[in-house]
Amino acid sequence: MFRAGIRDLVKKQWVGIVEELKLSGGLPVPELRKRLGGSYMGVKDQCEALVKLGYLEKWRVPRAQVGRPEVMYRLTPRAGSLFPEVGAGVSLELLEAARQLFGDTAPERMLVHYFGELRERWRPRLARAKSLVEKATLLSSLREKEGCFGRCKYDASSGFRIEECHHPMDAIFEAYPNAIQFELRMMEELLGARVTRREVAGGRAGPARVIYEVATLGVRAGGG
Secondary structure, X not given: OOOOOHHHHOOHHHHHHHHHHHHXXXXXXXXXXXXXXOOHHHHHHHHHHHHHHOOXXXXXXXXXXXXXXXXEEEEOHHHHHHOOOXXXXXXXHHHHHHHHHHOOOXXXXXXXXXXXXXXXXXXXXXXXXXXXXXXXXXXXXXXXXOOOEEEEEEEOOOEEEEEEEEOOOHHHHHHOOHHHHHHHHHHHHHHOOOEEEEEEOOEOOEOOEEEEEEHHHOOOXXXX
């Protein structure tokens, strides 16, 4: 989910490349072409343009079989500015000011209120969904409009889940860990189902991400 307006100002293919690399952690040109369409050289040229602008970098991965290392592209730290934050600095200062003025529990009370307001704003939208899968998919799209970035996924072993690679409130969650549970409770109340949250560290298997598993939609929901 890019900052508001950025999609209108940049090339559509650049948006697709950055989103796919955000979700995957890194890909070679053939895989990007497979996902986005277009020609091999067209995708490569766009990647190289983003490298020159400082938003992508290249690294080489040895092939399993004989051959030259495969060239991969991934996002640079500069690309993080493309994804919205909640104004963490100001928000943290306001929460700290509330603590000083109204006591130690004030920041968490404010966060409970925030997620409660979000729940009531979204509840009428989700009420029109005809199934739990439709509800969960709609919830994911609403979260993306708030600045989260991820995808809904399903497979036979782990069922239905929302995988998010970016959350605009990460800095607030770090300072106020209980806010994670406030958000999770909001999601469960909207879906009417248990939701399990787990964090996955970044590495060779992909970028750091948070996985929300909807209990009644997965064979092993809540599992590893």
